Amino acid sequence: MEFLAVADRLAKSRDLYLGRQRIQAIQRRLERTDLGDEQRIDELARLCRAYLRRGEVTKAIEQAEACMALAKADRRLTHLVPLVHRLLGLVHLRQAELANCIARHNADCCLFPLQGGGVHTERSPAEAARADFSAYLAAQPEDLKIRWLLNVLAMALGDYPQGVPVAFRIPASAFASEYDIGRFVDIAPKLGIDRFSNCGGSIVEDFTGDGLLDIVATEWDPTGPVAFFRNQGNGGFEDASASSRLDDQLGGLNCVPGDYDNDGDVDILILRGAWRGTGGEIRNSLLRNAGDGTFTDVTHAAGLAKPARPTQTAAWGDYDNDGDLDLYIGNESRVDRRSGRGNYPCQLFRNHGDGTFTDIATEAGVTNDGWTKGVTAGDYDNDGDLDLYVSNFIEPNRLYRNNGDGTFTDVARSAGVTEPSGPRRSSGSSQDVVTGMSPTAGCSFPTWFFDYNNDGWLDVFVAGYDADIEDLVADYMGVTHKATNPCLYRNNGDGTFTNVAEAVNLNHPYLPMGANFGDLDNDGYLDFYLGTGDPNFLTLMPNVMLRNDRGERFQNVTQSGGFGHLQKGHGVSFADLDNDGDQDIHHEIGGAYPADKFRNALFLNPGHGHGYLTVKLVGNTSNRAAMGARLGLLLDTPGGPREVHRAVGSVSSFGGSPLRQEIGVGDATNIRQLDVWWPTSDTRQRFSDVAVNQMIRITEGSDAFERVDYKPIPLAP
Numbered sequence: 001m002e003f004l005a006v007a008d009r010l011a012k013s014r015d016l017y018l019g020r021q022r023i024q025a026i027q028r029r030l031e032r033t034d035l036g037d038e039q040r041i042d043e044l045a046r047l048c049r050a051y052l053r054r055g056e057v058t059k060a061i062e063q064a065e066a067c068m069a070l071a072k073a074d075r076r077l078t079h080l081v082p083l084v085h086r087l088l089g090l091v092h093l094r095q096a097e098l099a100n101c102i103a104r105h106n107a108d109c110c111l112f113p114l115q116g117g118g119v120h121t122e123r124s125p126a127e128a129a130r131a132d133f134s135a136y137l138a139a140q141p142e143d144l145k146i147r148w149l150l151n152v153l154a155m156a157l158g159d160y161p162q163g164v165p166v167a168f169r170i171p172a173s174a175f176a177s178e179y180d181i182g183r184f185v186d187i188a189p190k191l192g193i194d195r196f197s198n199c200g201g202s203i204v205e206d207f208t209g210d211g212l213l214d215i216v217a218t219e220w221d222p223t224g225p226v227a228f229f230r231n232q233g234n235g236g237f238e239d240a241s242a243s244s245r246l247d248d249q250l251g252g253l254n255c256v257p258g259d260y261d262n263d264g265d266v267d268i269l270i271l272r273g274a275w276r277g278t279g280g281e282i283r284n285s286l287l288r289n290a291g292d293g294t295f296t297d298v299t300h301a302a303g304l305a306k307p308a309r310p311t312q313t314a315a316w317g318d319y320d321n322d323g324d325l326d327l328y329i330g331n332e333s334r335v336d337r338r339s340g341r342g343n344y345p346c347q348l349f350r351n352h353g354d355g356t357f358t359d360i361a362t363e364a365g366v367t368n369d370g371w372t373k374g375v376t377a378g379d380y381d382n383d384g385d386l387d388l389y390v391s392n393f394i395e396p397n398r399l400y401r402n403n404g405d406g407t408f409t410d411v412a413r414s415a416g417v418t419e420p421s422g423p424r425r426s427s428g429s430s431q432d433v434v435t436g437m438s439p440t441a442g443c444s445f446p447t448w449f450f451d452y453n454n455d456g457w458l459d460v461f462v463a464g465y466d467a468d469i470e471d472l473v474a475d476y477m478g479v480t481h482k483a484t485n486p487c488l489y490r491n492n493g494d495g496t497f498t499n500v501a502e503a504v505n506l507n508h509p510y511l512p513m514g515a516n517f518g519d520l521d522n523d524g525y526l527d528f529y530l531g532t533g534d535p536n537f538l539t540l541m542p543n544v545m546l547r548n549d550r551g552e553r554f555q556n557v558t559q560s561g562g563f564g565h566l567q568k569g570h571g572v573s574f575a576d577l578d579n580d581g582d583q584d585i586h587h588e589i590g591g592a593y594p595a596d597k598f599r600n601a602l603f604l605n606p607g608h609g610h611g612y613l614t615v616k617l618v619g620n621t622s623n624r625a626a627m628g629a630r631l632g633l634l635l636d637t638p639g640g641p642r643e644v645h646r647a648v649g650s651v652s653s654f655g656g657s658p659l660r661q662e663i664g665v666g667d668a669t670n671i672r673q674l675d676v677w678w679p680t681s682d683t684r685q686r687f688s689d690v691a692v693n694q695m696i697r698i699t700e701g702s703d704a705f706e707r708v709d710y711k712p713i714p715l716a717p
Contacts, residue, residue, distance in 0.1 A: 003250035006282050007222035015279050017535075017592055018222070023050045037074050041067045045087055052537065055595030057095050064088045082139035086146065089132035093149065094537050094595075096125035096156065101567075105194070105599050107186040112542040112564035113175055114155035126156045130163075137168060144470040145538060152540060152566070174476035177560035179547055181520055184561050184585065184603035185717035193229045193237050194599040197221070199513070201255035202571030202588045202600075203656030205266045208293045211710050213577050213658060217588050217600060218252035218270055222282075225250055226270065230293060231577070235714040244293050249285050254571065257656050258316030259625040260302075260325050261355060264618075265291040266625070266659065269327070273310030275592070277334055278341045280310025284329070303357050309344040315650035317377035317386040318623045319364075320406060321680045324351045325623050328361075328388060330372030330653075345369055346390070366408050370395040373465070374653030378449030378458045379628065381495060384682055386628050389417070391444040391462050391653065399460075417497050420444050420464040420484045443484050446515040448652040450526050451645045453551035456632065457491035458647060463512045463530065471509035472541050483509035505553045510544055516655025518574025518583045520561070522610035522664030524635070524644040525551055529585060531569020531654075535592040543569040543587075565589060567598040572655040576662050577602070578715040581612040581693060583662055604717055611668055611692035615661040616708065617648060620700035621681040625659050628679035635668035665692050 013019040026047045030040065048063035064087050071080040099122040101109040108117030120126050130153045133146050140146070147168045154163035161169050188194035193215060200219035207214045212231035218224075225247035229237040241247040252270035260267050268287040273280025283305045287295040299305045309331040316325045331344040345367035349357035361367045366388060374391035381387065381401065388400040388408065396418035400408035412418045420443040445465035449458040464484030471481035485507045489497035501507055514531035521527075525548035533539050542564030546554040558564045563585075571588035578584065582605040590598045613633070617626035626648045633644040646661050665671065671690040678684070678700050685698065687705055695708040 092129035178555035204575035274312035467509035514570035516572035533568035634673035
């Protein structure tokens with residue numbers, strides 16, 4: 001009842017996503033008799049968009065058509081006719097998605113470039129959208145967003161490229177991958193795990209201790225229950241949402257795994273309230289795993305329920321090296337000038353080892369006091385304790401160096417890692433009134449520590465959140481774009497970093513929310529996936545997969561791998577769900593508005609003939625989950641010895657890959673040396689001549705590792 005009360009409160013409010021007050025206010029204004037026709041068009045357009053957000057497409061079309069009738073009836077308003085065509089095109093476009101991509105969903109739906117099952121069979125809505133957008137472009141031919149959507153619609157109707165006028169055509173060569181990674185097929189519909197939901201988080205982990213990876217997914221809808229799909233080990237998954245009691249938990253834009261009580265099974269933290277300002281004062285949930293497939297909400301007992309603050313990001317880690325996991329939560333501080341509310345400092349909860357926590361963020365110096373969108377933990381200076389990187393939406397980002405005495409120092413400026421930051425640009429266009437495309441402020445979003453070049457030092461990736469389809473098309477066409485590029489900070493090993501994004505081919509426009517990294521082809525270098533988009537229904541841009549080419553550059557492999565989903569991308573997990581040695585990808589897909597739900601995907605890895613080593617670390621003096629531990633592999637390969645490095649930890653700020661380390665070793669014939677560095681005991685273990693293509697368990701302090709018997713699972717496409 002607690003979370004249903006939250007949903008009811010939001011529905012009665014002016015909340016942009018759920019609130020009914022906005023529609024009621026527009027309807028009251030439309031009842032006024034002193035409204036001029038232009039003002040009435042503005043209000044009708046707002047009402048159209050409000051109905052569209054709620055999924056009431058027929059009512060949305062009625063309002064847009066009323067706008068058109070008024071614009072055509074008054075000669076003084078004919079300049080608005082193209083803009084109303086744009087609005088009508090938006091509504092018909094969404095109608096086309098509902099009638100095809102959702103109503104008859106299959107694995108090809110909305111995968112860019114659209115083909116096969118992605119071509120619409122219910123053609124009339126897409127045809128209407130194309131006619132409206134064409135009419136708009138006749139008056140506004142420079143609008144790259146609508147030119148892009150005209151190409152997408154031609155694909156949806158099966159007549160690309162000839163169905164696009166030459167002047168507006170984007171050549172297929174612009175979408176081509178730089179490397180053929182092999183086709184990853186979405187098998188979620190086949191397995192029955194393609195949950196229909198809004199945006200949310202993803203965790204893939206062995207929650208029951210049977211050696212099989214299960215799936216947990218949340219969604220932002222405050223009435224949407226958490227889903228739990230238990231791996232049966234025979235090629236199927238059981239929906240255990242009810243039996244696990246996870247479906248008692250409603251809402252949650254993100255979820256983060258961690259073994260907070262050191263009992264050997266993975267617990268879950270659900271994060272709530274993001275993007276809602278003072279309306280986002282909704283408590284998080286700490287769910288204790290009983291180890292038998294059931295969970296208990298221990299938030300109040302643990303001391304994590306109050307104060308409730310809007311958030312979507314957190315990082316577990318043993319920040320004081322006492323052997324149990326502490327918790328850093330990045331909150332969204334946005335002070336309202338009128339009310340003075342909205343000051344939500346970040347929180348650092350110290351774990352007392354008895355199931356309770358205390359917030360020590362102020363004493364530790366890590367309150368941040370900004371609009372936090374991403375946090376990640378890693379030992380960037382290799383001194384044995386975990387540091388924190390905080391990605392802020394407007395203010396400069398922070399790198400909190402752990403001083404080893406319970407305090408942290410922000411060294412972001414001296415380290416050179418404050419960007420991207422600053423206000424998002426505004427178009428200043430009159431289109432904002434009619435289409436509702438009001439720009440937002442901000443820059444940084446998902447972030448993580450990872451060693452992209454295998455030199456033993458953790459680097460930092462942080463994505464900008466300042467791009468639009470105009471930037472995407474400009475980039476496709478080889479024209480300079482205006483978006484904020486992501487930053488890839490290469491660790492110099494001396495406390496400073498160098499942004500190498502341009503040098504490694506990452507100077508392209510992305511708009512990522514959910515994101516994560518892993519090794520697509522088991523070559524030993526970490527690749528990453530960006531789930532792109534924003535709440536606007538017009539923002540249909542492909543999610544992006546980038547392959548790491550030997551630590552020297554990143555190659556866009558979106559098209560060749562079949563990853564270019566046009567729907568809004570959120571939580572991402574890289575995980576070997578079928579135990580065949582390579583990583584598959586679970587992706588939580590869906591937008592923010594109630595009407596913008598979509599089905600989640602599971603992309604099956606086709607395999608690349610490379611070797612692997614899967615390592616399960618078990619802490620003894622260090623925390624049981626081994627968060628903060630480091631691994632170094634010295635490989636024997638036909639080309640000579642080379643190194644691979646991995647860190648166990650919170651990984652991406654918006655993704656939940658398993659804590660076990662799934663490590664690609666490429667063409668290695670043998671692992672000459674495997675080193676493990678444990679954080680709390682500050683000890684190192686070394687194992688020699690480890691065979692490839694196996695799973696092993698290493699316990700802190702043990703002289704030998706254990707080989708784990710496991711069998712491949714038949715998840716055939």
